[in-house]
Every structure is written in C-alpha cells, then in structure tokens.
Amino acid sequence: MKIAVPSQGNSLDSMMDTRFARAKYFIIYDTDKETFEVIDNEQNAAAGGGVGVKVGQDLANMGVNIAIAPHFGPNAEQVLKTANITMKSLSNITVKEAVDAVRQ
Amino acid sequence: MKIAIASGKGGTGKTTISTNLAYLLKENNYRVLLADCDVEEPNDDIFFNIEWKENIEPFILIPEVDPNKCTGCGECTKACQYHAIVNIGKKTIVFPELCHGCGLCTYACPEDAIREVKRPIGKISNGYTAENIRFFKGLLNIGETVTTSLITNLLKYIDENEKNYDFYLYDSPPGTSCPVIETTKNADYILLVTEPTPFGLNDLKMAVEMIRKLGKDFGVFVNKSTIGNDDLWNYCKAENIEILGQLPNSREIATSYSNGGLILKDFPAYRKEFLKIYSKIKV
Amino acid sequence: MKEIVVLSGKGGTGKTSLTASFAILEKGNIVVADCDVDAADLHLLLTPKINETHDFSGGKKAFIQKDKCISCGKCIEACRFDAISDDYVVDPIGCEGCKFCVYVCPVGAIDFNKNISGQYFLSDSRVGPMVHAKLGVAEENSGKLVTYIKAKGENITRQNNKDYFLVDASPGVGCAIIASITGADIAVIVTEPTLSGLHDFERVLKLTKQFRIKSLLIINKYDLNLKMATSIENFAKSNGVKVIGKIPYDDDFYESQVEGKAAVEYSDKLKSMINVIWEKVKENL
Incomplete structure (x- = not known):
C-alpha cells in the first residue's frame, strides 16, 4: 500500500505541510517494502491554476492508495475520489506519525 | 471616434470622467455610446437613469465527455494546457472553471467522444440613459477568471451592431495587464486619469509605458489636483504629455459622487475642465 | 502562521495605506506581499531593499x-x-x-x-521580509504571478517563524483577486461610503463567501456620506460580516503618502484608530 503525505522537508521526521497540492515536498511511503520516495513539489507549489487536479492525477499515476492532508481542495478531492484514493485529514504531526496513524 | 478612459491605479476617477464626458458630448448633440468595460466592478450605470433594453449572455465553450464513447486513452489530458480535463483509468472528468474554452481537447479526442457545451461567463446589458446616451455594461460572474473574454465579447458586439455613433467611450478596468489592453487596443485616443500622489504617479508611469507600447495617442486628466506634490506635473512636462484637464480635491464633489451624482449637473462651474477634453477630441 | 489578505473591490479606498500601516504596527513579526502586481505601490511606503530578483514566466x-x-x-x-x-x-x-x-x-x-512576463523580488523592508513583483507592461497572467509570490511569501513566513503573512491584493473580482484570497485565513475588505463602494463591496463579498473565507469590513472616509455608511454597515451585518473600523475622511492619508510614510507614522490620530482596527483583525483570526 502506498501512502502520500505532503511534507515541509525531505525526511520522515519532517513536519507535514499545511497545504496539499502546493506542499513543498511529497513523501510516498510504501508499506509493503517499508521504503519511501521523496518528490520535490516546488514546481507545483508555485504554479498557476489547476494544481490540485495535476497533483491528484500524479498521485493516481503513482498508484497511491491513501492521501493525507490537513484539508483537500475541491479539485484535488474530486480527482482523488475518482481515482479511488482514500483521503485522511491529519495535521501538525510528522510524516512518520501520519503514516503510522493510517497504516493499520 | 473611439476613446478609452483608463488608469494604472484604481479609484482615480475613471468612472467620473467617463460618465461626465458622455453627458457633455450628448449635450452637444453628438451621438454617444458609453460602454462600461470594467466588467469586474462596473459602476457607470449608477450615475444615469437607464432604461434597459436587452441582456445578452456571453459564454465560452467547454467540453462534455460522452462516457459511452470515451476509451480513457488520455489524449485530451495530454493536450490540455490548463489541467481542465483529466483522465483517470476509464473515467474522464472536466473542471469547467479551469477551462479556457480553446477547443483543443475536442480536436485531440480520437473517439469523437467530446462535444462542446456553453458555459455562461457573465452578462452584457444595453439600453439608453434618460439623456439618450446609448449604454452598454459588461458584468463578470463572481468566481470567473475570464475577464478579458467578456470584454472581447462586449466590444465585438458593439462593433458589429452599433455603427452609427460619433463617439464611443470605453470605461476601462484599472491596471496595465490583459483586460486593459483588450479595452484600449482598438481605441483612437486614450484618456488616462490619475492623481498627483506618489501612488498615482507610479501607476501613471506604467500606464504610459503600456500606451506607448501600443503606439496610441493619449492625454492625462488630473483628478484631486490639489493634493500630493509637484512630481506628477513635472513628469508630464518632462515627458511632453498633454494635460487635458483637472478637478480639485473636494469633499463636495466626493459627496455628490457617493450619491451617484454627475459633476456637470451638480457643479456647473467645472464644465470648463471637461470642455478642454472636448475641444481636444471633437471630430 | 496566519495569512491576512487586505482587499477592496473598488480602487482608491485606502487599501495600500492601511496595509502598510498594519505592517508597521506588527513590525518584526510579519512578512508582507504586494499582490497588486498590476499597480504595485506598497514598495513606495515600505522601501524594500531587494536581495533577489527572479524572472517570472506566466x-x-x-x-x-x-x-x-x-x-x-x-x-x-x-x-x-x-x-x-x-x-x-x-x-x-x-x-x-x-x-x-x-x-x-x-x-x-x-x-x-x-x-x-515579469520579475519578482525577495526583499528586506522596513517591517521585515517583503515579496513583491513587477509585471511586464502589457503582460498577462497576473493571477499566476500572484500565486507565485504568495507561495514564496508563505515559505519565508514559515522559515523565519513570523506569526503573520500580510497580503495587499488588487482591486476587482477576477483572476488576480481569486489568486490573492486563495488560502487566506481572513479577508479584510476596505470600502468607502459611496454607491460604487457599496456595489463593489457586495461583489467582493460574494467572492470571499464563495471561497469560504471569513471577511471583516473597514469603512474608510465614512463621514463622507453617513447615510451610505449606514447602508453598507447594515448590509455587512446582515451578511455576518463584522465592521471592525470606521475611519473619517482625512487628507493625512494623502500627505503621509507624499512623505513616503504609512498613515500610522504620520498622524497620531490615525495611529490610535488603525491600531484598534489591527488588534480587531488579530482577535478575529
């Protein structure tokens, strides 16, 4: 199972970003392999309209099963829903804590 | 003759100048059309008693996907530059508010699964003021971002349907970016309204730069001329920019404006300031 | 970090003078962004020293x-x-x-x-970090540039552990404004007691409501037309918008601008009035 968490930094101990599509990084945690991948989201963080759509689609293409964020924008929400990605609302914790909270 | 009334800075008095100039020209028996192109916040109609005649609903064309024909190939998503159409698995969804209405997805679809439907973006109303000034107003729907499209629609409608006027006055949105260019690019003359404050001067400089890029003839009207400092006047002198008239900063004028009053009706003494513009632009 | 956006449907209501004043009052604990990229004026009052200049592609x-x-x-x-x-x-x-x-x-x-299509600047101003931009003349995509400099400003606010991120937005209700209010915690709307001011306030409020952003109202020059000020106040109240300040017509707004100062630095009377308003903004966060 793959879990996507928006992050302020590039490690599991980084705090979650307060934004979803415009987060600084994304950390994609693979619970089957216990590995993670860091995605630099700088380009999307400062892009024009439609970022929620684009990020939602990128996560779907990566085969993400669960996305975590403080809250999701309406466009991102619609894409994630269509892609059958489960949305969990969490905030003010580290990436690792977020992953642990939803992995069961 | 087409005259656009513009300003870099908002709130300098474009609406005041547009409405009073229209009134003055009409008084001098010209056939006048006034179009409020500040479609995000149009206010010219406040200053007139208007008998509305017609409402037109401008639209852009957005895609609608036929799920029975769509194979989920994703060609539309690849083509779209605005992330407005997204293919996920077998499903393709459209985000109407991100769509610019270019039509490329329809063309890119190999299955002929996309047809275009109308999405209204605002309203264009027209009528006549009590003085018989032909009046147009564009109004952008709240939440819409296609300001320029609505202005294009408004001016195109006027070009095609309203041919018999001596003067066309276009009250422009503030600023120097695309909606302003759209309003001013076909004008014969541009009247820039400003005030002699640091903000007014800074924004006037940008507006002048824009107009010079467009290669248009223009002049400046100084509103609230009694405030601020000499920098604006010195700038205009140094740049050889003609000042067509001025109005003092006055609580009485501001109060009359607040109630929707025209200066030419409430304070006839200022008529001469508008006559200067008139003598400059009359045919 | 709390993000406060100052906006006005109508231009010329005193939005930038008030934004600069808020920034002066919160000096040292604030990051400022001038998102009125079409007619940027905040730099005239906050005199930023530019540290970095970047090209922007729309x-x-x-x-x-x-x-x-x-x-x-x-x-x-x-x-x-x-x-x-x-x-x-x-x-x-x-x-x-x-x-x-x-x-x-x-x-x-x-x-x-x-x-x-333009340049944006990362600067140090009299109040702290400032992000601002210059859109190339006759260029488009101000919405995208606003989104861009806002994202930069948010990051700087976080990195520097400042409590407030203050955004000066452009007039209107179009793409630049939508980009300015997106993600804000609160919108402070500045209007004036004129028919145009009422009308523009109604439209801009519709927009903040659509984006579910809590709005507060300041009526500047309120004594210009007391009847109209009351109408606007009633309209605000019936829409659940708190009126956090009514400022009388005061030529000191123009005078302070000529001196390159924020209103709170020029007039003690305006300072005490605007200070109360800024405290109310913070209380409502």
Whole structure:
C-alpha cells in the first residue's frame, strides 16, 4: 500500500505541510517494502491554476492508495475520489506519525 | 471616434470622467455610446437613469465527455494546457472553471467522444440613459477568471451592431495587464486619469509605458489636483504629455459622487475642465 | 502562521495605506506581499531593499517560424482567441497558450516557448521580509504571478517563524483577486461610503463567501456620506460580516503618502484608530 503525505522537508521526521497540492515536498511511503520516495513539489507549489487536479492525477499515476492532508481542495478531492484514493485529514504531526496513524 | 478612459491605479476617477464626458458630448448633440468595460466592478450605470433594453449572455465553450464513447486513452489530458480535463483509468472528468474554452481537447479526442457545451461567463446589458446616451455594461460572474473574454465579447458586439455613433467611450478596468489592453487596443485616443500622489504617479508611469507600447495617442486628466506634490506635473512636462484637464480635491464633489451624482449637473462651474477634453477630441 | 489578505473591490479606498500601516504596527513579526502586481505601490511606503530578483514566466506562448510556415491557414482557423494575424504572426498578448495551433500545424512550424512576463523580488523592508513583483507592461497572467509570490511569501513566513503573512491584493473580482484570497485565513475588505463602494463591496463579498473565507469590513472616509455608511454597515451585518473600523475622511492619508510614510507614522490620530482596527483583525483570526 502506498501512502502520500505532503511534507515541509525531505525526511520522515519532517513536519507535514499545511497545504496539499502546493506542499513543498511529497513523501510516498510504501508499506509493503517499508521504503519511501521523496518528490520535490516546488514546481507545483508555485504554479498557476489547476494544481490540485495535476497533483491528484500524479498521485493516481503513482498508484497511491491513501492521501493525507490537513484539508483537500475541491479539485484535488474530486480527482482523488475518482481515482479511488482514500483521503485522511491529519495535521501538525510528522510524516512518520501520519503514516503510522493510517497504516493499520 | 473611439476613446478609452483608463488608469494604472484604481479609484482615480475613471468612472467620473467617463460618465461626465458622455453627458457633455450628448449635450452637444453628438451621438454617444458609453460602454462600461470594467466588467469586474462596473459602476457607470449608477450615475444615469437607464432604461434597459436587452441582456445578452456571453459564454465560452467547454467540453462534455460522452462516457459511452470515451476509451480513457488520455489524449485530451495530454493536450490540455490548463489541467481542465483529466483522465483517470476509464473515467474522464472536466473542471469547467479551469477551462479556457480553446477547443483543443475536442480536436485531440480520437473517439469523437467530446462535444462542446456553453458555459455562461457573465452578462452584457444595453439600453439608453434618460439623456439618450446609448449604454452598454459588461458584468463578470463572481468566481470567473475570464475577464478579458467578456470584454472581447462586449466590444465585438458593439462593433458589429452599433455603427452609427460619433463617439464611443470605453470605461476601462484599472491596471496595465490583459483586460486593459483588450479595452484600449482598438481605441483612437486614450484618456488616462490619475492623481498627483506618489501612488498615482507610479501607476501613471506604467500606464504610459503600456500606451506607448501600443503606439496610441493619449492625454492625462488630473483628478484631486490639489493634493500630493509637484512630481506628477513635472513628469508630464518632462515627458511632453498633454494635460487635458483637472478637478480639485473636494469633499463636495466626493459627496455628490457617493450619491451617484454627475459633476456637470451638480457643479456647473467645472464644465470648463471637461470642455478642454472636448475641444481636444471633437471630430 | 496566519495569512491576512487586505482587499477592496473598488480602487482608491485606502487599501495600500492601511496595509502598510498594519505592517508597521506588527513590525518584526510579519512578512508582507504586494499582490497588486498590476499597480504595485506598497514598495513606495515600505522601501524594500531587494536581495533577489527572479524572472517570472506566466506560461508558454506560440511562435510561428516564418521560414517553415506554408501559410495554410490551419492555425488561424483553430485559434479561438484571434491571436494569429493574416500574415502569420502570433500576438503574444492575445495568445492564451492553449497550444491548439501547434497541434494543427502540418509542418511543425510553431514553437511553444516560455514567455518571461515579469520579475519578482525577495526583499528586506522596513517591517521585515517583503515579496513583491513587477509585471511586464502589457503582460498577462497576473493571477499566476500572484500565486507565485504568495507561495514564496508563505515559505519565508514559515522559515523565519513570523506569526503573520500580510497580503495587499488588487482591486476587482477576477483572476488576480481569486489568486490573492486563495488560502487566506481572513479577508479584510476596505470600502468607502459611496454607491460604487457599496456595489463593489457586495461583489467582493460574494467572492470571499464563495471561497469560504471569513471577511471583516473597514469603512474608510465614512463621514463622507453617513447615510451610505449606514447602508453598507447594515448590509455587512446582515451578511455576518463584522465592521471592525470606521475611519473619517482625512487628507493625512494623502500627505503621509507624499512623505513616503504609512498613515500610522504620520498622524497620531490615525495611529490610535488603525491600531484598534489591527488588534480587531488579530482577535478575529
């Protein structure tokens, strides 16, 4: 199972970003392999309209099963829903804590 | 003759100048059309008693996907530059508010699964003021971002349907970016309204730069001329920019404006300031 | 971090003077962004020293290579924005960057390149870090530039552990404003007691409501028309918007601007009044 968490930094101990599509990084945690991948989201963080759509689609293409964020924008929400990605609302914790909270 | 009334800075008095100039020209028996192109916040109609005649609903064309024909190939998503159409698995969804209405997805679809439907973006109303000034107003729907499209629609409608006027006055949105260019690019003359404050001067400089890029003839009207400092006047002198008239900063004028009053009706003494513009632009 | 956006449907209501004043009052604990990129004036009062200058690209535009073009007319036919002239030149202002022409060109004669449409600056101002921009004259995409500098400002606010991120927005209700209010914790709307002011307030409030952003109202020059001020106040109240300040008509707003100062630095009377208003903004966060 793959879990996507928006992050302020590039490690599991980084705090979650307060934004979803415009987060600084994304950390994609693979619970089957216990590995993670860091995605630099700088380009999307400062892009024009439609970022929620684009990020939602990128996560779907990566085969993400669960996305975590403080809250999701309406466009991102619609894409994630269509892609059958489960949305969990969490905030003010580290990436690792977020992953642990939803992995069961 | 087409005259656009513009300003870099908002709130300098474009609406005041547009409405009073229209009134003055009409008084001098010209056939006048006034179009409020500040479609995000149009206010010219406040200053007139208007008998509305017609409402037109401008639209852009957005895609609608036929799920029975769509194979989920994703060609539309690849083509779209605005992330407005997204293919996920077998499903393709459209985000109407991100769509610019270019039509490329329809063309890119190999299955002929996309047809275009109308999405209204605002309203264009027209009528006549009590003085018989032909009046147009564009109004952008709240939440819409296609300001320029609505202005294009408004001016195109006027070009095609309203041919018999001596003067066309276009009250422009503030600023120097695309909606302003759209309003001013076909004008014969541009009247820039400003005030002699640091903000007014800074924004006037940008507006002048824009107009010079467009290669248009223009002049400046100084509103609230009694405030601020000499920098604006010195700038205009140094740049050889003609000042067509001025109005003092006055609580009485501001109060009359607040109630929707025209200066030419409430304070006839200022008529001469508008006559200067008139003598400059009359045919 | 709390993000506060100051806006006004109508121009000339005193929005920038108030924004500068709020910033002065919160000096040292605030990051400021001038998102009125079309007519940026905040720098005239906060005198930023520019540390970094970056080019900004609003998006890609089509460009026809004359030597490859066979004048078949397909691009002109495809373009819905009338951006291609009869002699096959793309007007960069009209071009929406949709790429339709590139798709239909049978000989690959159309390039699709990034267009530099402005610059943004990371600066140190009298109150702390400031992000601002200059949109190239006759350029578009101010919405995208606003989004860009806001994202920069948010990051700087976090990195520097400041409590407040203050955004000066442009007038209107279009793309630049939508970009300015997106993600804000609170919107402070500045209006004046005129029919235009009421009308523009109604429209801008509709927008903040649509984006579910809590709004507060300041009526500047309220004594210009007391009856109108009351109408606006009643309209605000019936829409659940708190009126956090009524400022009388005061020429000191202009005078302070000439001196390059924020209103709170020029007049003690305005300072005490605006201070109360700023405290109310913070209470409502």
